[in-house]
Amino acid sequence: MSAIIRPRPALQLYGFQQRWILDPARFKIGMFARQTGKTFTTTLEVTDDVFEAAVNQRRSRWVILSRGERQAKEAMDSGIKLHAKAYDLAFTDLGETEWLSESGVSYRALEVELPHGSKITALPANPDTARGFSANVFLDEFAFHKDSHAIWKALFPVISAGWKLRVTSTPNGKGNKFYELMTGQDDTWSRHAVDIYQAVADGLPRDIEELRAGIGDEDAWAQEYELKWLDEASAWLSYELITAVEDEAAGDPDRYQGGVCFVGRDIGRRNDLHVIWVWEQIGDVLWERERIEQKRATFAQMDDAFDEVMRRYRVGRACIDQTGMGEKVVEDAITRYGAVVEGVLFTGPSKLVMATAGKEAFEDRKVRIRMGDAPLRADLHKLRKVASATGAPRFVADRDDDHADRTWAAFLGIHAAGGTRYEYGYEAVRGGDRRGHGERERHGRTIDPELRGGLV
Secondary structure: OOOOOOOOOOOOOOHHHHHHHHOOOOEEEEEEOOOOOHHHHHHHHHHHHHHHHHHOOOOOEEEEEEOOHHHHHHHHHHHHHHHHHHOOOOOEEEEEEEEEOOOOOEEEEEEEEOHHHOEEEEEEOOOOOOOOOOOEEEEEOHHHOOOHHHHHHHHHHHHOOOOOEEEEEOOOOOOOHHHHHHHOOOOOOEEEEEOHHHHHHOOOOOOHHHHHHHHOOHHHHHHHOOOOOOOOOOEOOOHHHHHHOEEOOOOOHHHOOOOEEEEEEEOOOOOOEEEEEEEEEEOOEEEEEEEEEEEOOOHHHHHHHHHHHHHHOEEEEEEEEOOOOHHHHHHHHHHHHHHHEEEEOOOHHHHHHHHHHHHHHHHOOOEEEEOOOHHHHHHHHHOEEEEOOOOOEEEEOOOOOOOOHHHHHHHHHHHHHOOOOOOEOOOOOEOOEOOHHHHOOOOOEEEOHHHHOOOO
């Protein structure tokens, strides 16, 4: 048979992408720096496989398991469909379908059907969706999949029947199956590792220094761009804990269901961020509903942002950092909203109490945060617990300008959810008077756990 003439890909391929695509190994795993087009490259390989099947009048079957529905859609729309058009492959877009798992649970899947009965399916990964397919499999961003060990256990009997397996990701700590596969010493896998320096050397148009400065976090840079496996021993929240509670439905104010909300507010004026974090309680889970971040804002601008939150949500309790410049902020907020607002003095004991409650919420999967938010992920991970000169524990978040402000706002909100709630009813602000019903309840509470023995 004459050689198959393949169309040119939709975009230029760099050296590391060519090496990946031309590698014929059945089991192939790649650790790629962020922003190097790993999903684009592997979906190109998948499309190329389907093209070759069409030329030879046979069918090919692929399943793409992504970390969430949004990522599955991106792999299909910006990968498979784009490449299929470049290959001039006629395909039928089956759109969004309901895929029924062996356990009887249905999941949203995206499918395209190609010549000679070939089919590509993209859907979010979990142990249920990894089971029951007879197909080649692409695990996209596998280090960030929830329950990666369980997914692998469910998946391996499927691909052990002779199908191909492609696994790609950036590192995400050492507590996941991707780390085990990538660092294994066996010859089962063909392993590829492409850090940002290699990618640029191969032609990727990136200004490394500009990119590094934009990231602004040395841990995130080391892991996501230099492909270093970070020692998670000192991190208060591991990357595994953080990514396990990420959800596509979190962080979207439009998804507010009208439930009681709990607000954390970390005060920052110059170099630090002013962060307002809104949690909505749904059942026993706190969902990140909105996060407002301001830098170098005036106190009036910060208060306006807080007032807007109080107008839009049913706030049961709001805890505000009262330390330093927060004294007046708390005083003014109590004047406007009364007992629904509480000030929290940041002391060693109070931070330990809040950080412990926050970590337990992450460990118990009682929170949901915005998916794929790199600055938030880095902020949550940077918090470290160290011993002071006296042996007492303290928390640090160095190597950055904002000192984990997002993290403390989240912890303040989690703490707010653990105390007495006072629902603030949507009272409109009239005539420029921002006192609201707080005029009737001027005397809110200020918390100093160091004096009171704990947060209540």
